[in-house]
Amino acid sequence: MNTAEASYRSPTYHELAAPPELDWRPFRPESYFAYRREWERRGAEGDQGGFPLHLDLDPTNRCNLSCVMCPRTVYLSRGRSEWAPGGFGDMDFGFYREIIEGSVPLGLKSVKLNFLGEPLLHPRICEMVALAREAGLWVMINTNAVLLDASMSRRLLEAGITDLFFSFDSPYPEEYNKIRRGADYRRVLENIRGFMETLERSGIRGTQTRASMVLPEDPLNRDRIKADYLRLFRDLGVAEIGFGLPTVVDRDYEALGRNPGFRCPDLFRRAFVFHDGVVGPCCGDWERRLVMGDARKSSLEEIWNSEAYRNLREPHLRQAYGEVPVCRSCSVPYLSMIEA
Numbered sequence: 001m002n003t004a005e006a007s008y009r010s011p012t013y014h015e016l017a018a019p020p021e022l023d024w025r026p027f028r029p030e031s032y033f034a035y036r037r038e039w040e041r042r043g044a045e046g047d048q049g050g051f052p053l054h055l056d057l058d059p060t061n062r063c064n065l066s067c068v069m070c071p072r073t074v075y076l077s078r079g080r081s082e083w084a085p086g087g088f089g090d091m092d093f094g095f096y097r098e099i100i101e102g103s104v105p106l107g108l109k110s111v112k113l114n115f116l117g118e119p120l121l122h123p124r125i126c127e128m129v130a131l132a133r134e135a136g137l138w139v140m141i142n143t144n145a146v147l148l149d150a151s152m153s154r155r156l157l158e159a160g161i162t163d164l165f166f167s168f169d170s171p172y173p174e175e176y177n178k179i180r181r182g183a184d185y186r187r188v189l190e191n192i193r194g195f196m197e198t199l200e201r202s203g204i205r206g207t208q209t210r211a212s213m214v215l216p217e218d219p220l221n222r223d224r225i226k227a228d229y230l231r232l233f234r235d236l237g238v239a240e241i242g243f244g245l246p247t248v249v250d251r252d253y254e255a256l257g258r259n260p261g262f263r264c265p266d267l268f269r270r271a272f273v274f275h276d277g278v279v280g281p282c283c284g285d286w287e288r289r290l291v292m293g294d295a296r297k298s299s300l301e302e303i304w305n306s307e308a309y310r311n312l313r314e315p316h317l318r319q320a321y322g323e324v325p326v327c328r329s330c331s332v333p334y335l336s337m338i339e340a
């Protein structure tokens with residue numbers, strides 16, 4: 001696949017541009033593009049502003065699948081609980097409301113409602129979407145689409161979801177069912193088709209949809225897989241198609257070499273709030289070794305400007321991420337050198 005088609009690239013992920021007939025961008029206001037420019041600028045210049053532009057809020061750390069490549073599955077199978085020290089749980093709705101209402105006046109522009117779990121499992125997920133949307137935020141969700149039935153599709157659209165991303169890890173039924181343990185290829189594909197039809201009928205324009213998959217470790221068949229994947233989802237009318245590189249939990253990424261000049265852009269533009277209020281800086285630290293604070297005890301503004309955050313950003317600003325042990329062994333700097 002020609003990577004010149006890539007419309008968006010983050011360190012470990014790239015996305016192919018939507019064709020004009022599926023493009024949602026013409027329906028977005030200028031303020032959206034200003035926010036995206038600021039997103040890129042902060043990461044490139046290492047300027048954290050006074051508050052995150054974006055929050056990843058985890059409605060729940062529960063999941064209805066156990067996908068083979070997911071660090072959560074690996075840790076669960078080993079009885080390791082660093083990523084969920086209090087066990088499984090859902091974010092309290094009142095706490096969520098406080099975060100949204102307190103953050104918008106400080107410059108928050110978007111939220112993504114998921115991190116470690118499957119967000120559609122949260123009993124009030126549609127209310128969460130509506131609340132964030134009413135506060136003027138762009139509201140994104142990554143979902144495995146297992147629970148995306150007709151009722152959920154309609155309620156999410158009524159709530160005002162602006163960006164819905166389907167995690168669907170193979171264009172081939174047998175492969176998909178092996179990877180996404182607990183899901184059924186045909187049923188999930190029907191859910192996605194149903195959502196796309198409901199979206200079309202609703203007359204809502206400007207909703208971004210995306211299907212993305214984690215590519216197999218072996219690069220041998222990647223071009224064929226990407227071509228088949230593109231065809232499958234473009235036929236359903238899904239706008240964006242994304243491909244991520246796999247992180248292997250036990251791999252010694254430090255031994256694979258340093259990425260000179262790497263600076264983790266997310267430290268300057270987004271923060272992650274676990275379902276229990278603990279704040280982390282990125283999606284690369286599943287084991288909670290880089291805890292920046294606890295949003296139940298301090299404000300997010302205090303946490304964003306805290307010593308813990310400053311100490312983490314400082315080596316990244318000098319492009320010396322290797323001085324931070326967790327970053328040194330993280331897959332992200334290494335994978336950002338690789339062409340997906």
Ligand code: SF4
Nearest residue numbers: 264282284327330332
């Ligand atoms: S562990 Fe460090 S390098 Fe990896 S994603 Fe987090 S901040 Fe970035």
